[in-house]
Amino acid sequence: MFLKLGLAKPNTLIASVHPADKLSLQSFQSLGVETVIKNAPVVQQSDVVFVSVKPQVVPSVLSEIQPLSSGKLFLSVAMGITLSTIESSLSPQARVIRVMPNLPAVVCSGCSVFVRGSKATDADADITQKLLQSVGTCEPVDESQLDVVTALSGSGPAYVFVMIEALADGAVHMGMPRDLAYRLASQTVLGAGHMVRDSGMHPGQLKDGVTSPAGSTAAALRQLELSGFRAAVSGAVEQATLRCRQISGKTK
Ligand SMILES: NC(=O)C1=CN([C@@H]2O[C@H](COP(=O)(O)OP(=O)(O)OC[C@H]3O[C@@H](n4cnc5c(N)ncnc54)[C@H](OP(=O)(O)O)[C@@H]3O)[C@@H](O)[C@H]2O)C=CC1
Numbered sequence: 001m002f003l004k005l006g007l008a009k010p011n012t013l014i015a016s017v018h019p020a021d022k023l024s025l026q027s028f029q030s031l032g033v034e035t036v037i038k039n040a041p042v043v044q045q046s047d048v049v050f051v052s053v054k055p056q057v058v059p060s061v062l063s064e065i066q067p068l069s070s071g072k073l074f075l076s077v078a079m080g081i082t083l084s085t086i087e088s089s090l091s092p093q094a095r096v097i098r099v100m101p102n103l104p105a106v107v108c109s110g111c112s113v114f115v116r117g118s119k120a121t122d123a124d125a126d127i128t129q130k131l132l133q134s135v136g137t138c139e140p141v142d143e144s145q146l147d148v149v150t151a152l153s154g155s156g157p158a159y160v161f162v163m164i165e166a167l168a169d170g171a172v173h174m175g176m177p178r179d180l181a182y183r184l185a186s187q188t189v190l191g192a193g194h195m196v197r198d199s200g201m202h203p204g205q206l207k208d209g210v211t212s213p214a215g216s217t218a219a220a221l222r223q224l225e226l227s228g229f230r231a232a233v234s235g236a237v238e239q240a241t242l243r244c245r246q247i248s249g250k251t252k
């Protein structure tokens with residue numbers, strides 16, 4: 001996406017990719033980006049390094065690149081891995097920023113936050129914000145919020161995809177063709193999100209505006225309440241937050 005938007009040129013990027021990961025290899029190569037099978041050349045040749053391996057793999061990757069990390073900016077997207085863990089695993093001269101992006105960045109509708117590490121400069125924060133704002137929104141937060149952010153906006157697209165699938169399943173059950181059901185369900189979620197973001201109105205007030213007395217929406221909402229919909233969704237955010245905290249504790 002950064003290439004498409006002209007924020008970087010292919011010959012300024014380099015990625016470490018496992019040879020077995022044919023899909024990633026092909027997509028980088030089709031963009032003209034050099035790929036290597038080791039992490040060291042990526043760090044050696046870069047000013048800004050994205051750390052985007054699974055949290056459980058982060059400690060071994062950081063210890064591998066530690067000797068090469070002085071003077072570089074590291075942007076870690078790994079859930080649950082704290083700034084203090086990352087900073088203490090790299091050179092004291094490494095600069096670190098934690099980022100929590102989300103999947104819709106691939107269609108320029110992402111939602112990211114970032115937290116500056118102790119050595120990160122204003123220029124580092126600017127470049128992080130510029131990169132992430134090119135693919136959606138990006139705002140600074142306190143690190144104490146990052147696990148909940150991960151649970152809300154990091155994982156959130158998955159909950160919404162399930163919601164869209166369930167909406168469409170309901171409509172198909174009632175006789176609607178599936179392709180029409182997905183079009184209507186996805187546009188409904190987009191439109192509702194747009195209204196909450198831009199109207200300044202409380203979501204409950206917007207919900208009331210859709211709900212005619214003795215109408216179909218009231219019947220549907222009653223079913224959602226009986227099924228524990230609110231508790232299920234807010235419980236999902238709670239469980240995801242707890243999982244981040246668990247990972248965070250294990251990798252300190
Ligand atoms: N998916 C999402 O929507 C989001 C993910 N994140 C974070 O992004 C990170 C990656 O997540 P995700 O992309 O879903 O996970 P994936 O497992 O899909 O990607 C991780 C990649 O790292 C590779 N890898 C494994 N070990 C090493 C190593 N030692 N050196 C270099 N590369 C290695 C893996 O290769 P192989 O498969 O061959 O092992 C794989 O290609 C996680 O930390 C996650 O918390 C953050 C926000 C959103």
Ligand SMILES: O=C(O)[C@@H]1CCC=N1
Binds near residue numbers: 079150154155
């Ligand atoms: O599931 C995960 O661990 C990552 C973190 C945010 C989205 N996906």
